[in-house]
Amino acid sequence: MIKRLLGRTGLEISIIGFGGIPIQRLDKESAVILIEELYKQGINFIDTARGYTTSEELIGHGLKKIGRDKFILATKSMSRDYESMKRDIQISLNNLKTDYIELYQVHNVRTEEEYSKILSEDGALKALLEAKEKGSIKHIGITSHDLNIIEKGAESGHFSTIQFPYNPVERQAEELFKRAKELGLGVIVMKPLAGGAIINKELSLRFVLENNNISVAIPGMDSVEQIITNSKLGIEYRSLNDEERAIILSEAKELGSEFCRRCGYCAPCPQRIDIPVQFLMEGYYTRYNLKDWAKERYLSMENKAVDCIECGICETRCPYDLPIRRMLKKVAYNLG
The missing domain is CATH 3.20.20.100 (NADP-dependent oxidoreductase domain)
Structure with a gap:
């Protein structure tokens, strides 16, 4: 090494x-x-x-x-x-x-x-x-x-x-x-x-x-x-x-700047939503041509993006200041 x-x-x-x-x-x-x-x-x-x-x-x-x-x-x-x-x-x-x-x-x-x-x-x-x-x-x-x-x-x-x-x-x-x-x-x-x-x-x-x-x-x-x-x-x-x-x-350009790094600092969500996993599934759906697989996985989750009550606690914890509530709405729209 x-x-x-x-x-x-x-x-x-x-x-x-x-x-x-x-x-x-x-x-x-x-x-x-x-x-x-x-x-x-x-x-x-x-x-x-x-x-x-x-x-x-x-x-x-x-x-x-x-x-x-x-x-x-x-x-x-x-x-x-x-x-x-x-x-x-x-x-x-x-x-x-x-x-x-x-x-x-x-x-x-x-x-x-x-x-x-x-x-x-x-x-x-x-x-x-x-x-x-x-x-x-x-x-x-x-x-x-x-x-x-x-x-x-x-x-x-x-x-x-x-x-x-x-x-x-x-x-x-x-x-x-x-x-x-x-x-x-x-x-x-x-x-x-x-x-x-x-x-x-x-x-x-x-x-x-x-x-x-x-x-x-x-x-x-x-x-x-x-x-x-x-x-x-x-x-x-x-x-x-x-x-x-x-x-x-090219992949970096496609990701842009507004994406989840899956650090987990946003947890725990009061609604028990695994926030990083929501964005991971959306990535598979929108970027990697795994639409059916990603949607099936998303819909099988007990707690998912559509259940967000927009309390905003997650955003106060995110080290990247991501607009998580807005991003979860996008997940729910694409996968819900």
Whole structure:
């Protein structure tokens, strides 16, 4: 597996890392098998979060069996104040069954107010710096879906890494990534497959890896087959040819900017609608010529787009500020 430096941390990490969101769907035994496969395939970077329900715990079981020293761990917390972050760091250490974590990140910073709180006298950064001094974390990072926030974090001097979406559709951070490399920051790419919206997954990952300003791409994986497939791209890496580039950029153009990345932050819906799945089915219906199959799947759901009461709670949670209520109306129109 090809490795790159995670900025000034000095850590050498595989260019394909493990995104820890989907593992929460698995049981303990399956999760351990997944972590074993990561090691076999040469993936040494694991990214998870306190907010991914059982993800940290399941990864912890795998680490206990395979060996803590085989991996470089990154996790993150939504805590913004000192006490909450201090508590979350300890929970992460316990869940991951370790006494140190290489990278601890402030997770999904959305507003200037949140950013200021993190850096305040009683903010989360104070707890992270204390943990770093004690050796329980080694480096501090920041993640966001807001370009202005992540730019501010990059220039602040407080963080060693940034994590931001990047794929053939979402390229707004390319200049920032150049600047981050100049500053010695590690660049972690989330959503390299646009949250699963991109069909040509191999081409999308290869597109991301062509950017030498990034350190690692972290697609979410929940099967051995996915790990083997994605790892191969980091082992036998090759640039896109002209034909492949045209294919992936054409798909990106078709997706546009108003689409669901299936991050799941909109959940839970009071009407128990699986919102990302609604948009997934509509994508199959409108873009991929699977009209009958998609409509049958949609109509078989107990709770679907047509059941939306337009409370708007989902929109307050969406990191991309998508007009979810309007988008669900479109799903109901096409599939209902």
